[in-house]
Amino acid sequence: MNNNDNKSQHSKPAEENIIDETNENFSAETNQETIQNEEAVGEPKASETEKLEAEIAEQKDKYIRLLAEFENYKRRTSKERIELIQTAGKDIIVSLLDVLDDCDRAEKQMQTDTDPAQIKEGAFLVFNKFRNIMQSKGVKALESIDKEFDVEHHEAIAEVPVPDKSGKIIDEVQKGYLLNDKLIRHAKVVVGK
Numbered sequence: 001m002n003n004n005d006n007k008s009q010h011s012k013p014a015e016e017n018i019i020d021e022t023n024e025n026f027s028a029e030t031n032q033e034t035i036q037n038e039e040a041v042g043e044p045k046a047s048e049t050e051k052l053e054a055e056i057a058e059q060k061d062k063y064i065r066l067l068a069e070f071e072n073y074k075r076r077t078s079k080e081r082i083e084l085i086q087t088a089g090k091d092i093i094v095s096l097l098d099v100l101d102d103c104d105r106a107e108k109q110m111q112t113d114t115d116p117a118q119i120k121e122g123a124f125l126v127f128n129k130f131r132n133i134m135q136s137k138g139v140k141a142l143e144s145i146d147k148e149f150d151v152e153h154h155e156a157i158a159e160v161p162v163p164d165k166s167g168k169i170i171d172e173v174q175k176g177y178l179l180n181d182k183l184i185r186h187a188k189v190v191v192g193k
Contacts, residue, residue, distance in 0.1 A: 091137075092137055095133045095136075095137065096130075096133065098129070098133070099126060099129055099130045102125070102126045102129060103126055106119075106122045106123060106126055109122055110122075137179075139177055139178070139179055139184075140177065140178045140181075141175050141176070141178075142175065142177060142178055142183070142187050144169045144172050144175075144176065144187045144189055145170070145171070145172055146165075146168060146169065146170075147168065147169055148167060148168060148169075149167055149169055149189070149191045152183070153176055153183060153186060154169065154176065154186060154187050154188075155187065155188050155189070156189060156190075156191045157173055157189065158190045158191070159190070159192070159193045160190055160191070160192055160193070161193055162193070164192075165192035166192055166193055167191065167192065167193070169187075169189045169190070169192075170190055170191070171189065171190035172189050173188040173189065173190065174187065175187055176188075
């Protein structure tokens with residue numbers, strides 16, 4: 001048994017030595033690979049970080065420029081809106097200046113002329129010119145008399161008992177007007193009941 005024991009004791013340390021050497025070699029290789037991987041990974045990480053920081057800086061710059069452009073756009077449109085509001089009626093007023101000039105001429109003529117027929121004719125010319133200008137700008141009178149009462153277009157100020165015209169408009173106190181087919185003033189009417 002001694003021989004066998006000796007052999008088994010002698011063979012165990014040799015096997016253990018081989019295993020230990022293999023483990024040491026494996027550990028050394030693994031450690032070396034780990035160090036190489038860490039070095040390899042470390043370099044791209046720094047490079048990647050720089051790349052990401054540059055991209056963030058670029059995006060931030062784009063954002064700031066876009067924000068500045070939007071602020072300029074808001075300021076510009078606000079200014080244009082104010083100018084539009086201030087000059088919105090300019091076109092219609094310039095058109096009506098001709099009618100105002102005609103009214104001034106008619107007033108002078110009335111002071112010197114005594115013929116009522118000529119005064120009447122001059123007044124009709126001025127009125128027609130005014131109506132034509134309004135129509136050219138899209139303003140139309142709303143026809144109401146003998147029409148059915150419509151809440152969307154008419155405002156009833158009185159009801160009068162009329163046997164044949166119940167629910168119909170029998171008189172117009174104030175005309176209603178449309179601007180480009182959109183109601184801008186309700187007609188004030190008397191309705192039959």
